[in-house]
Amino acid sequence: MLFKSLLSxxxxxxxxxxSALTILSPHLAYATQMHSAAEGVIVHQxxxxxxxxxxxxxxxxxxxxxxxxxxxxxxxxxSALLFSLWNLDALIVHFLDNQIxxxxxxxxxIFEAQIDSVNNSKPLILFYYFLRxxxxxxxxxxxxxxxxxxxxxxxNLANQExxx
Amino acid sequence: xxxxYLPILVVDIAGSFGMIVFALLALNNxxxxxxxxxxxxxxxxxxxxxxxxxxxxxxxALGHLVRQLMVIYGxxxxxxxxxPYSGTINTVSFMLMGVLTLFFNQNWKINxxxxxxxxxxxxxxxxxxxxxxxxxxxNQTLEQKVAExxxxxxxxxxxxxxxxxxxxxADKLAALGELAAGVAHEINNPLGIILGxxxxxxxxxxxxxxxxxEDLKVIEKHVKNCKSxxxxxxxxxxxxxxxxxxxxxxxxxxxxxxxxxxxSDFRNIEMKLDLYHEGICDIGACNVLGNEQELRQVVIxxxxxxxxxxxxxxxxxxKTLLTDVEKDSSQEEIRxxxxxxxxxxxxxxxxxxxxxxxxxxxFTTKPVGQGTGLGLSVSYGxxxxxxxxxxxxxxxxxxxxxxxxxxxxxxxxxxxLMEKS
Ligand SMILES: Nc1ncnc2c1ncn2[C@@H]1O[C@H](COP(=O)(O)OP(=O)(O)OP(=O)(O)O)[C@@H](O)[C@H]1O
Ligand SMILES: [Mg+2]
Numbered sequence: 271m272l273f274k275s276l277l278s279x280x281x282x283x284x285x286x287x288x289s290a291l292t293i294l295s296p297h298l299a300y301a302t303q304m305h306s307a308a309e310g311v312i313v314h315q316x317x318x319x320x321x322x323x324x325x326x327x328x329x330x331x332x333x334x335x336x337x338x339x340x341x342x343x344x345x346x347x348x349s350a351l352l353f354s355l356w357n358l359d360a361l362i363v364h365f366l367d368n369q370i371x372x373x374x375x376x377x378x379x380i381f382e383a384q385i386d387s388v389n390n391s392k393p394l395i396l397f398y399y400f401l402r403x404x405x406x407x408x409x410x411x412x413x414x415x416x417x418x419x420x421x422x423x424x425x426n427l428a429n430q431e432x433x434x
Numbered sequence: 435x436x437x438x439y440l441p442i443l444v445v446d447i448a449g450s451f452g453m454i455v456f457a458l459l460a461l462n463n464x465x466x467x468x469x470x471x472x473x474x475x476x477x478x479x480x481x482x483x484x485x486x487x488x489x490x491x492x493x494x495a496l497g498h499l500v501r502q503l504m505v506i507y508g509x510x511x512x513x514x515x516x517x518p519y520s521g522t523i524n525t526v527s528f529m530l531m532g533v534l535t536l537f538f539n540q541n542w543k544i545n546x547x548x549x550x551x552x553x554x555x556x557x558x559x560x561x562x563x564x565x566x567x568x569x570x571x572x573n574q575t576l577e578q579k580v581a582e583x584x585x586x587x588x589x590x591x592x593x594x595x596x597x598x599x600x601x602x603x604a605d606k607l608a609a610l611g612e613l614a615a616g617v618a619h620e621i622n623n624p625l626g627i628i629l630g631x632x633x634x635x636x637x638x639x640x641x642x643x644x645x646x647x648e649d650l651k652v653i654e655k656h657v658k659n660c661k662s663x664x665x666x667x668x669x670x671x672x673x674x675x676x677x678x679x680x681x682x683x684x685x686x687x688x689x690x691x692x693x694x695x696x697x698s699d700f701r702n703i704e705m706k707l708d709l710y711h712e713g714i715c716d717i718g719a720c721n722v723l724g725n726e727q728e729l730r731q732v733v734i735x736x737x738x739x740x741x742x743x744x745x746x747x748x749x750x751x752x753k754t755l756l757t758d759v760e761k762d763s764s765q766e767e768i769r770x771x772x773x774x775x776x777x778x779x780x781x782x783x784x785x786x787x788x789x790x791x792x793x794x795x796x797f798t799t800k801p802v803g804q805g806t807g808l809g810l811s812v813s814y815g816x817x818x819x820x821x822x823x824x825x826x827x828x829x830x831x832x833x834x835x836x837x838x839x840x841x842x843x844x845x846x847x848x849x850x851l852m853e854k855s
Contacts, residue, residue: 280671317525322537325535327535328538378439383437383439386435403442403445404449405450408453416463423467426467427470
């Protein structure tokens with residue numbers, strides 16, 4: 271079972287690499303259609319990538335300036351980490367269903383959905399399913415951002431009191 | 435593959451909703467922070483990034499909410515219409531956040547530099563302030579120091595002046611002493627001859643009834659006076675050699691008072707004697723080293739001067755005392771610094787301009803024939819010879835105080851000397 275899932279992950283990685291090649295290969299792009307749907311997806315994906323990189327940069331910036339010695343900034347750092355993970359999550363989801371159309375999700379009812387993959391890989395489908403629960407990453411990240419800001423504000427107030 | 439859709443739905447709806455709420459809360463915090471810290475680049479960045487998150491959260495959440503609602507109400511195809519707009523706004527907000535974050539680092543650096551220069555400015559200012567305070571302090575102490583030094587210098591100058599005056603006085607007295615001694619010596623012999631012949635003539639029985647007898651008596655009296663003046667001069671010039679020994683000042687004063695008491699000049703004068711606790715003094719503490727005869731002469735001179743100075747209701751106080759007495763465990767005096775004789779009167783006092791001259795030989799304010807002006811100079815010579823000094827305090831019409839200050843013969847020296855003798 272473990273071996274099988276490992277195998278499928280390997281295959282999934284293979285697909286990832288192939289599709290990356292697809293994004294980069296010019297003759298496969300819909301060159302004649304100037305503002306195609308694919309272009310929108312790629313712009314969105316690059317946006318996510320940019321966001322992801324900036325969040326990682328924020329993480330290391332906070333560490334580099336040793337701001338993480340303060341509780342508030344530590345929370346914001348954690349938030350940046352979660353946001354970057356979320357970006358990765360979203361990148362993969364968009365890649366799978368929008369970009370290479372590997373996965374199809376069809377709602378049967380509010381309670382059930384039919385999810386299929388091109389190669390019928392069950393781990394891939396499960397992987398996709400969990401990735402779809404992306405708010406489990408973004409909401410905590412947002413809460414951490416808010417908490418961090420609250421703490422910074424509080425410390426700022428305390429500092430000002432001290433100066434008085 | 436059929437999987438439950440509800441988790442995705444619930445997480446999407448609740449998550450989107452939560453995203454909006456917390457993005458707004460975070461934005462609120464960021465706005466407050468920016469208000470407190472208007473100049474801080476960091477709070478500006480936080481504000482911007484919160485705006486970005488808010489825009490992103492709202493656009494995305496609205497998109498997702500609409501999408502899920504469409505799913506619920508079976509209009510999934512509408513989503514494909516809205517999705518590009520929501521997606522585009524999302525993409526733009528991502529880009530915005532990325533750019534902001536990339537700039538944050540740069541802004542941070544600039545901010546740090548500003549803060550640093552602000553700090554250096556502050557420390558420089560502070561250092562300047564400190565230097566200023568120190569300068570003011572130094573200035574103050576300088577003034578104080580100058581005042582102190584000036585006081586010391588003034589004191590030194592005054593002391594030097596006094597010393598110079600004293601030296602000049604001593605020189606003058608010494609010169610006069612030499613002169614007086616020379617004159618006295620030259621006059622002494624002829625006087626001796628005159629006195630001798632006069633007395634010889636007086637011894638002649640035939641002269642007794644002669645008219646010249648009274649004249650000879652007058653000559654004898656005045657020659658004797660002359661001789662006493664000359665001997666006074668010799669004493670002043672320290673030419674006289676007299677026996678040295680332990681002298682009790684109390685005895686000296688007592689003797690002089692007893693001697694002068696019957697004198698007619700002292701009849702109307704109230705004399706008060708205050709001897710340094712009599713009895714104990716006899717042990718030796720009140721002793722000085724010197725010649726009793728000479729010291730008696732000093733006291734007599736001072737008393738006669740006081741007697742001349744006072745008129746009716748005249749009062750003269752005589753006192754002996756010791757200064758800086760050291761006592762042993764049994765309250766017995768061991769040694770002292772000085773022994774003093776005080777002669778105080780309430781007479782006419784000495785004029786300020788005369789004060790520096792009263793010790794000069796032949797200085798007198800008395801009419802010709804009454805005073806020779808030698809009394810104080812002779813006394814001065816005697817006291818000087820004993821290693822002491824005479825101090826005067828006088829005020830016109832109020833009185834005078836003469837202090838004869840002599841070094842104490844300490845017990846040990848006294849004993850040694852007594853053993854020798
Ligand atoms: N106790 C005193 N009160 C006021 N003046 C004094 C006193 N003692 C001394 N003097 C002043 O000092 C002068 C000098 O005194 P000093 O004894 O040397 O000479 P004198 O008394 O005038 O003459 P003599 O040679 O007869 O003593 C005096 O003429 C007098 O003016
Ligand atoms: Mg006199």
